[in-house]
Amino acid sequence: MKLLGTVSDYHFGLDEGAFTDDKDYGGKNKNNMGALYFNYHKKNIVWNTQVSYQYSRRYFTDDSTDRSDPAAYYSHGRYLASNLTAESYANFRFTEHMQLVSGIQFINQKTDQSYYSLGSFGPYAEALNGDSVHIDQYSAYASYLVTGLHGFNFEAGMRVNHHSIYGNNFTYTINPSFNTGDHSKIFVNISSAYKIPSLYQLYSEYGNKALKPETSTTYEIGVQTESNDGGSVFRIAAFKRDVGNLIIFFTDPNTFASIYVNESSQHDYGFEIESNMRLGGIANWVSNFSFVTGEGTDMGVKTNNLYRRPDFTVNSRLNLQPISQLTLAPSFKYVGARPKGLYDIGPDPMAPYYTLGFFAGWQLPHARIYADLQNITNQQYFDIYGYNSKRFNFMVGVNFTL
Numbered sequence: 001m002k003l004l005g006t007v008s009d010y011h012f013g014l015d016e017g018a019f020t021d022d023k024d025y026g027g028k029n030k031n032n033m034g035a036l037y038f039n040y041h042k043k044n045i046v047w048n049t050q051v052s053y054q055y056s057r058r059y060f061t062d063d064s065t066d067r068s069d070p071a072a073y074y075s076h077g078r079y080l081a082s083n084l085t086a087e088s089y090a091n092f093r094f095t096e097h098m099q100l101v102s103g104i105q106f107i108n109q110k111t112d113q114s115y116y117s118l119g120s121f122g123p124y125a126e127a128l129n130g131d132s133v134h135i136d137q138y139s140a141y142a143s144y145l146v147t148g149l150h151g152f153n154f155e156a157g158m159r160v161n162h163h164s165i166y167g168n169n170f171t172y173t174i175n176p177s178f179n180t181g182d183h184s185k186i187f188v189n190i191s192s193a194y195k196i197p198s199l200y201q202l203y204s205e206y207g208n209k210a211l212k213p214e215t216s217t218t219y220e221i222g223v224q225t226e227s228n229d230g231g232s233v234f235r236i237a238a239f240k241r242d243v244g245n246l247i248i249f250f251t252d253p254n255t256f257a258s259i260y261v262n263e264s265s266q267h268d269y270g271f272e273i274e275s276n277m278r279l280g281g282i283a284n285w286v287s288n289f290s291f292v293t294g295e296g297t298d299m300g301v302k303t304n305n306l307y308r309r310p311d312f313t314v315n316s317r318l319n320l321q322p323i324s325q326l327t328l329a330p331s332f333k334y335v336g337a338r339p340k341g342l343y344d345i346g347p348d349p350m351a352p353y354y355t356l357g358f359f360a361g362w363q364l365p366h367a368r369i370y371a372d373l374q375n376i377t378n379q380q381y382f383d384i385y386g387y388n389s390k391r392f393n394f395m396v397g398v399n400f401t402l
Contacts, residue, residue: 002037014060024063031056044093054083075117081199084108089141097149102142110134111199126205133203135196136164143173151179161194166213169194184225187237192217197247201260206249208260216243231278238271246296248305251343268294268306287316304339308350308383312336329359335381346385353381368399 010029035052060077089103111134114127143157155175162168171194177187195214202209222237243266251258270292277285290313296305314334321327333356337349356377361370371394378392 001039002035004033004035004037006031006033008032014062025061027058027060029056029058046091047088048090049086049088051086052084056081056083073118073120075115077205078112078114079200079204080112082108082110097147099145099147100142101145103140105137105139105141107137107139108134109199111203113203115205128203133199134164135199137196138162153177153179153185163196163213166196169213183228183230184223186223187221189218189220195247197260201247206258206260211247211260212245212262214243214245214247216241218242227278229278231284233274233276235274236271238269240267240269241294242267253343263296263305264298264300266294266296266305268292270294282322283318283320285316285318287314289314305342307339307341307344310336310338310352312352325363327359327361327363331357331359333357340385344385346382350382350385353379355379355381366401368401369397370399371396 008029008031012027012029014025014027031054033052033054035050038049040047056079058077058079060075062075085105085107087103087105089101091099091101093099112129113133114125116125117123139159139161141157141159143155146152146154153176155173157173159171160168161171171192173189173191175187175189175191177185179185193216195216197208197211197213201207201211218239218241220237220239222235224233224235226233244264246263246266247260248263249258250261270290272288272290274288275286279285291311292306292309293311294306296303312334313336314332316333317329317331319327319329332354334352334354336352340346340348340350355375358373358376359370361368373392373394375390375392380391381389383389
């Protein structure tokens, strides 16, 4: 049995908009989470049960002392939410090569929300109560696995969901692979999924109760190989993903009113290369390179709507351990060009950028001293035009082990 709990409390300032500061627009985000885990193991059966509860509170206040918008004097938003998840699943091993994983899950979500504002058009207020704004979801799933049967591996899984608002949904996964040698394999994956709107997307001041769940089907094919000693691994995969009823945040360019809506569809494709190379006995080099592109279709019209999503992304990290107590890890990140947001101010496409980082750690008998440096070259870049990203920053600390 394991018991886990976390508490977090964040206070932050918010901008009025792109390239516009707001002196008295701030927020708070508080999260409490607790979880309980049980595990039972006997012969060819492993049974796991876990229960978790999360309670979140968010507050946004825009005071009236700094009035960047002459029509808006004051606003305060309060959002409380709880999430209860209970899941129980078991792994049944029938033979050396065959096993079944099956389980059930229950999710309950509630939210209490209130919003109040003052402006030149008068006061506005709305409130929602958790007794009426809540959802329940029940799920049952099973996955049958075949591994190492004359070089053949296969997984077939299914999941049935019942949602208190959206009714029944069915998803599946099919994942065959074949070992082409002692250290290489070819794999294929076909899977479906769906994503329900969040309570915020349904019931907040930007909410839309008519939203439908997103649905998707993903196709993937690739090759993976590793060195004879298993110390180095190389993987390349290509994918295609079709999404229907895509949920987006829409702002009307005429009225500037904002709301979550469903777009018709999204069709993306790309590839990813991953490698983990062992260099002698003191280092390993972990890298990944990905490319993604695609287009949306809305009311029969094709659109290039991968806003702020880069075409190319590279991450690379060299982990060095010249002696057992010392860890050194330089890192590199590259983000390629990407279309700006639909209403963003600035050049289109957005310029690519890179950052460099460096981590160092020293292990003591009962403590670990570390330093983590990010964006060492102090690059100025934007993930969203008009909103600052982190320049050079660092963190140092000590972790104690009792």
